[in-house]
Amino acid sequence: MPLSSSQILFFSTLMLGTLLSISSSSWFGAWMGLELNLLSFIPLISSKNNQYSSEAALKYFLIQALGSSIIIMSASFMMSSSELATTLFTVALLLKAGAAPFHFWFPSVMEGLQWNQVIILMTIQKIAPLSLLSYLLYSNTLYIVPAAIITSALVGAIGGINQTFLRKIMAYSSINHMAWMMSAILISETNWLLYFSFYCLISSSVAILFNYQDVFHISHIVNHTPHSSHMKILTFTSLLSLGGLPPFTGFIPKWIIIQEMVSSHMFITLAILLASALLTLFYYLRVAMTALTISSPKTKWSTKSTISSYMTPSMIYMNIFGLLAPSLFTIIL
Amino acid sequence: MLPLRWSHVPGGSGLVRALRPSGSVVSRIPPHLRQEDGNDTRQKRFLHVHSSRNIIFGNTKTFLKENLWPCSRVNRSIATTPVKQLFWEKDPKGGYSSKEKRNRKELIQEGLKELRIELSKWKGEVIEKFEDDPIIVRPECLIGDMDKVWILKNEEQLKNWVATSDKDHGEGYSSCSLSLSPAGHGLFSGQINTQVPKDGRVKKAGYCNMKSIRPRLSFKREVYLDWSLYNHLELRVRGDGRTYLLNISTAGYFDLHWNDMYSYPLYTRGGPHWQVTKIPFSKFFLSSKGRLQDKQCPIPLQRVVSLGISAGDRVNAPFRLEIDYIGVYSDPDHTEEFAYEMYKLPKYIVGN
Numbered sequence: 154m155p156l157s158s159s160q161i162l163f164f165s166t167l168m169l170g171t172l173l174s175i176s177s178s179s180w181f182g183a184w185m186g187l188e189l190n191l192l193s194f195i196p197l198i199s200s201k202n203n204q205y206s207s208e209a210a211l212k213y214f215l216i217q218a219l220g221s222s223i224i225i226m227s228a229s230f231m232m233s234s235s236e237l238a239t240t241l242f243t244v245a246l247l248l249k250a251g252a253a254p255f256h257f258w259f260p261s262v263m264e265g266l267q268w269n270q271v272i273i274l275m276t277i278q279k280i281a282p283l284s285l286l287s288y289l290l291y292s293n294t295l296y297i298v299p300a301a302i303i304t305s306a307l308v309g310a311i312g313g314i315n316q317t318f319l320r321k322i323m324a325y326s327s328i329n330h331m332a333w334m335m336s337a338i339l340i341s342e343t344n345w346l347l348y349f350s351f352y353c354l355i356s357s358s359v360a361i362l363f364n365y366q367d368v369f370h371i372s373h374i375v376n377h378t379p380h381s382s383h384m385k386i387l388t389f390t391s392l393l394s395l396g397g398l399p400p401f402t403g404f405i406p407k408w409i410i411i412q413e414m415v416s417s418h419m420f421i422t423l424a425i426l427l428a429s430a431l432l433t434l435f436y437y438l439r440v441a442m443t444a445l446t447i448s449s450p451k452t453k454w455s456t457k458s459t460i461s462s463y464m465t466p467s468m469i470y471m472n473i474f475g476l477l478a479p480s481l482f483t484i485i486l
Numbered sequence: 487m488l489p490l491r492w493s494h495v496p497g498g499s500g501l502v503r504a505l506r507p508s509g510s511v512v513s514r515i516p517p518h519l520r521q522e523d524g525n526d527t528r529q530k531r532f533l534h535v536h537s538s539r540n541i542i543f544g545n546t547k548t549f550l551k552e553n554l555w556p557c558s559r560v561n562r563s564i565a566t567t568p569v570k571q572l573f574w575e576k577d578p579k580g581g582y583s584s585k586e587k588r589n590r591k592e593l594i595q596e597g598l599k600e601l602r603i604e605l606s607k608w609k610g611e612v613i614e615k616f617e618d619d620p621i622i623v624r625p626e627c628l629i630g631d632m633d634k635v636w637i638l639k640n641e642e643q644l645k646n647w648v649a650t651s652d653k654d655h656g657e658g659y660s661s662c663s664l665s666l667s668p669a670g671h672g673l674f675s676g677q678i679n680t681q682v683p684k685d686g687r688v689k690k691a692g693y694c695n696m697k698s699i700r701p702r703l704s705f706k707r708e709v710y711l712d713w714s715l716y717n718h719l720e721l722r723v724r725g726d727g728r729t730y731l732l733n734i735s736t737a738g739y740f741d742l743h744w745n746d747m748y749s750y751p752l753y754t755r756g757g758p759h760w761q762v763t764k765i766p767f768s769k770f771f772l773s774s775k776g777r778l779q780d781k782q783c784p785i786p787l788q789r790v791v792s793l794g795i796s797a798g799d800r801v802n803a804p805f806r807l808e809i810d811y812i813g814v815y816s817d818p819d820h821t822e823e824f825a826y827e828m829y830k831l832p833k834y835i836v837g838n
Binding site: 202317369372 | 614615616618619620714715736738746759781786789790828832
């Protein structure tokens with residue numbers, strides 16, 4: 154996809170900010186990386202001339218700036234009163250990541266972005282806050298993170314139930330997956346990185362598919378182009394993979410987390426996470442069944458005559474490689 | 487990045503224009519304002535009456551500072567109200583809210599009475615969220631068909647609309663009303679009076695407006711009308727041949743967007759026959775507080791707040807517009823995204 158030079162610049166500083174944040178030896182360095190991340194993401198999302206996209210960019214900036222200010226405040230008195238500092242730091246990181254109960258900005262901001270920016274917001278923008286959260290947890294004796302896990306799971310599940318706009322559905326699914334990621338953080342760092350990498354691949358595959366079809370609503374997915382049978386199968390499998398159904402790739406990280414949580418005796422959290430996963434699967438299934446079964450030749454959205462991108466099918470077929478799950482375990486673990 | 491909204495001080499006086507500090511204009515400052523005489527009550531009163539925001543200015547310096555910095559050296563002769571070059575809006579209603587102050591105790595008592603209604607509404611919404619399914623795909627026979635958003639057939643439906651005119655805030659003498667016509671449809675009628683009231687701050691007069699009330703959820707939460715699945719606005723009207731202006735307000739979250747209005751004229755035929763007018767949303771152009779914006783963009787259809795119909799075509803005569811329904815229509819073959827070309831190259835193209 155053709156990137157302009159400014160987009161390449163901001164993309165590289167985005168990655169630089171993230172790496173700086175997770176590899177710094179002090180909380181100030183972490184804050185610096187987060188700020189660099191924020192400041193390079195803003196030009197990436199404010200390029201459209203639409204009223205609503207500029208509103209989304211402004212909302213994003215204000216929320217993240219609030220989070221950054223709380224982070225630097227708590228970084229400043231981490232030495233003196235470390236309990237309060239870690240509590241505030243955790244709260245600010247949850248705000249930055251978009252976890253419940255600080256998630257209210259997330260669907261609204263996602264609604265105003267294009268699919269490319271949605272992918273960045275769902276994947277790369279989560280790396281730094283969640284990594285810093287994993288560094289914090291050794292000293293956190295409070296119940297903020299388990300409470301955030303439970304509320305994120307429930308909010309992500311219940312919030313997405315009657316939505317028809319695909320970006321809002323992806324927003325609530327991201328909130329739900331963050332609950333799984335945070336519970337993976339509580340277990341071990343390897344688990345979290347595993348879950349996160351799988352989640353990035355799967356959700357970006359879903360978003361790339363929607364971007365290719367140029368759809369923003371469930372009713373836009375119906376199509377009758379020559380590629381449509383490919384697209385239907387791919388949309389169906391990618392969405393079910395996102396929901397964590399067994400033959401697909403999305404099941405693998407969930408399986409690992411479930412196993413680890415059972416051996417760590419976190420049963421109540423696990424029960425709530427599983428129930429919420431079922432609810433999220435309900436609304437993915439609604440989208441997936443619509444995509445697979447309904448075909449209508451009369452909607453305007455069906456006349457996309459673009460050349461199929463070389464990356465699209467390759468990125469998406471990896472949703473199927475979950476069938477190779479046993480070999481994965483021998484490699485990774 | 488953000489589109490700018492040039493606004494004007496509502497009801498600003500011609501006096502402010504004369505106070506712009508360009509060389510030829512300084513001499514036009516009235517002599518009693520050039521000297522600041524604290525004892526001169528007439529001077530103070532003069533400044534106070536002409537400030538539309540009821541801010542008491544002690545002296546000329548504050549008045550200049552409030553209204554002119556950063557100051558413009560261009561004296562625009564087309565616009566008749568002064569340009570205020572700040573984005574910040576103090577009031578979502580722009581100074582036109584009702585001035586009555588209610589007793590706090592009365593307000594609390596009224597609110598408690600409404601609590602039961604709001605709770606039942608909220609219960610309905612929760613049930614709708616969990617039990618009802620959204621309409622995903624319209625059945626094939628209905629594709630290309632229309633959804634009627636407002637049907638004006640009885641008094642209850644007319645309560646969703648508010649009719650205002652320039653007489654309400656003392657800026658003119660037009661009158662209008664929204665009632666039921668003898669045929670049983672909504673009738674927006676009145677008299678446009680282009681006589682300008684003689685209070686020095688109004689330059690042009692003569693408009694009447696009917697606007698739909700913003701949709702609200704339980705507990706008076708403001709929500710938007712979502713028309714993103716449609717691409718035309720359809721009205722069945724019977725007019726009197728005059729031109730009306732359709733205004734779709736998409737007031738946003740921030741004050742920059744509070745006054746965003748997308749407009750397009752509605753040309754009526756007059757005569758005894760009804761007309762069905764379908765206007766694509768791509769034809770609506772952006773304006774803010776009456777000023778057409780330089781940076782145009784297509785209307786954000788998922789953030790529609792209200793629709794308004796204005797009568798104000800500078801003809802001093804009665805008007806009559808009968809409306810059957812107003813709906814939204816989805817035309818699958820309409821591929822135009824925006825009708826107005828911006829002639830702007832993307833930022834990274836060198837040499838533009």
